[in-house]
Amino acid sequence: xxxxDIESPELRLSRWWTLPVVSAAQLLVVLDGTIVNIALPSAxxxxxxxxxxxxxxxxxxxxxxxxxxxxxxxxxxxxxxxRAFGIGLxxxxxxxxxxxxxxxxETLFAARALQGAFAAVLAPAALSLLTMTFTGxxxxxxxxxxxxxxxxxxxxxxxxxxxxxxxxxxxxxxLYINVPVALLALLxxxxxxxxxxxxxxxxxxxxxxxxxxxxxxxxVYAFTEAEEHGWGSxxxxxxxxxxxxxLTAFAAAEFRAPYPLLPMRVLLHRARAGALIAVSLMFVxxxxxxxxxxxxxxxxxxxSPLQSGLALxxxxxxxxxxxxxxxxxxxxxxxxxxxxxxxxxxxxxMLILTRLTAQSTDVLPLYLAxxxxxxxxxLGCVLPPTASxxxxxxxxxxxxxxxxxxxxxxxxxxxxxTALLNTVAAGASASYAASSAGRxxxxxxxxxxxxxxxxxxxxxxxxxxxxxxxxVLLRTGRRSGx
Numbered sequence: 001x002x003x004x005d006i007e008s009p010e011l012r013l014s015r016w017w018t019l020p021v022v023s024a025a026q027l028l029v030v031l032d033g034t035i036v037n038i039a040l041p042s043a044x045x046x047x048x049x050x051x052x053x054x055x056x057x058x059x060x061x062x063x064x065x066x067x068x069x070x071x072x073x074x075x076x077x078x079x080x081x082x083r084a085f086g087i088g089l090x091x092x093x094x095x096x097x098x099x100x101x102x103x104x105x106e107t108l109f110a111a112r113a114l115q116g117a118f119a120a121v122l123a124p125a126a127l128s129l130l131t132m133t134f135t136g137x138x139x140x141x142x143x144x145x146x147x148x149x150x151x152x153x154x155x156x157x158x159x160x161x162x163x164x165x166x167x168x169x170x171x172x173x174x175l176y177i178n179v180p181v182a183l184l185a186l187l188x189x190x191x192x193x194x195x196x197x198x199x200x201x202x203x204x205x206x207x208x209x210x211x212x213x214x215x216x217x218x219x220v221y222a223f224t225e226a227e228e229h230g231w232g233s234x235x236x237x238x239x240x241x242x243x244x245x246x247l248t249a250f251a252a253a254e255f256r257a258p259y260p261l262l263p264m265r266v267l268l269h270r271a272r273a274g275a276l277i278a279v280s281l282m283f284v285x286x287x288x289x290x291x292x293x294x295x296x297x298x299x300x301x302x303x304s305p306l307q308s309g310l311a312l313x314x315x316x317x318x319x320x321x322x323x324x325x326x327x328x329x330x331x332x333x334x335x336x337x338x339x340x341x342x343x344x345x346x347x348x349x350m351l352i353l354t355r356l357t358a359q360s361t362d363v364l365p366l367y368l369a370x371x372x373x374x375x376x377x378x379l380g381c382v383l384p385p386t387a388s389x390x391x392x393x394x395x396x397x398x399x400x401x402x403x404x405x406x407x408x409x410x411x412x413x414x415x416x417x418t419a420l421l422n423t424v425a426a427g428a429s430a431s432y433a434a435s436s437a438g439r440x441x442x443x444x445x446x447x448x449x450x451x452x453x454x455x456x457x458x459x460x461x462x463x464x465x466x467x468x469x470x471x472v473l474l475r476t477g478r479r480s481g482x
Contacts, residue, residue, distance in 0.1 A: 017192065019147070031158040060113040064113045064119075074400060081276040087121060132396075137331030145326055162174050204259075275470040278464055322377040326380060429446055
């Protein structure tokens with residue numbers, strides 16, 4: 001009989017208490033990537049920010065989060081993931097309160113960077129705790145299904161909550177709302193089973209830490225600048241080239257480091273590499289999709305920010321259903337048999353939207369609703385098995401690094417997707433308007449740009465199926481949960 005079948009009710013309750021606690025933390029991290037976006041115009045007006053400085057409210061968070069993720073994973077392994085989780089929650093709450101009370105733009109930027117830094121500790125610790133607590137294939141599948149459902153729905157929830165808070169409570173509450181959620185999760189941490197730190201002699205891979213932090217930050221910065229300056233600008237090419245060189249040097253350094261920040265054995269595992277590729281490119285496509293939903297519904301259909309956010313409820317519910325289904329099937333089906341159909345469903349949703357024109361009628365029932373359902377189901381089906389593959393079959397001391405790599409893949413994918421597909425849409429709109437010699441309406445040019453960008457997202461998902469498929473299909477459903 002399996003030991004889990006004869007464990008005490010108290011121990012079983014303690015293990016399952018981990019799920020809502022880490023899910024609350026996951027919601028904080030994901031939600032904060034979108035909830036502040038809705039409040040940006042109000043914050044800009046209140047603090048007197050220029051148009052040029054406004055993007056730093058988002059960029060400061062993204063740079064700190066992306067740049068420090070691998071270090072955050074190392075902190076979890078060295079200090080213990082439960083302790084790192086608690087520190088991340090407390091720090092995130094303090095940074096959120098500081099941002100909500102900001103009296104000037106500099107304080108807000110600093111608070112957002114602090115949020116990103118503590119999120120970089122919190123996110124890998126959360127996934128590590130979940131992976132270590134739920135070890136059986138079936139129970140891990142159910143736990144990862146819930147965890148992934150929260151992550152999949154978090155972006156949509158952020159847009160909805162941001163719209164409600166900005167409209168009825170003020171932009172500061174888009175930051176203050178994090179404080180009670182973080183404190184409740186922090187109180188619940190006392191019931192989460194403790195883990196043993198893995199200090200590896202207590203040494204920090206200083207070279208790896210510096211190279212990874214600066215490399216990831218440079219790449220994320222280049223992606224964020226591409227939206228405004230274009231991919232051919234020196235503002236983009238210089239940091240992008242520097243980031244690639246720094247990350248190349250980081251990989252080379254990790255092969256030689258006695259106690260590497262990211263052991264290369266974590267990335268050289270074929271199924272794990274396939275999972276990281278799949279989730280990264282899925283986020284490229286999905287964040288382009290969310291960009292389309294925000295712009296198209298507001299600029300063409302005339303929705304308010306709140307109505308635009310509410311439309312995403314369809315996507316959020318579908319993501320919840322997809323993740324729940326994937327969690328229940330975990331251990332029964334090979335991970336690839338969930339990942340590939342998930343990618344295919346999301347691709348089908350993108351394809352539907354490429355048929356839109358400025359003259360399309362019954363847009364919500366014929367185009368948006370089917371696309372929202374398919375993309376939500378697809379995202380929900382991809383996240384649990386990729387999270388499982390990314391963190392399975394790793395040494396105890398490597399679980400933090402594997403969790404950090406998974407989060408870093410998502411973060412880079414989101415940053416690239418937003419920048420890449422926005423610039424594709426803008427370029428296609430401009431070309432369409434120019435080729436029509438002024439005969440095209442503004443809406444027609446905009447819709448053409450959106451559909452071209454979504455066609456690119458469709459192609460990315462098909463390419464992901466071809467590249468990641470052979471890697472993730474190597475695993476059996478039974479082994480994926482080991």
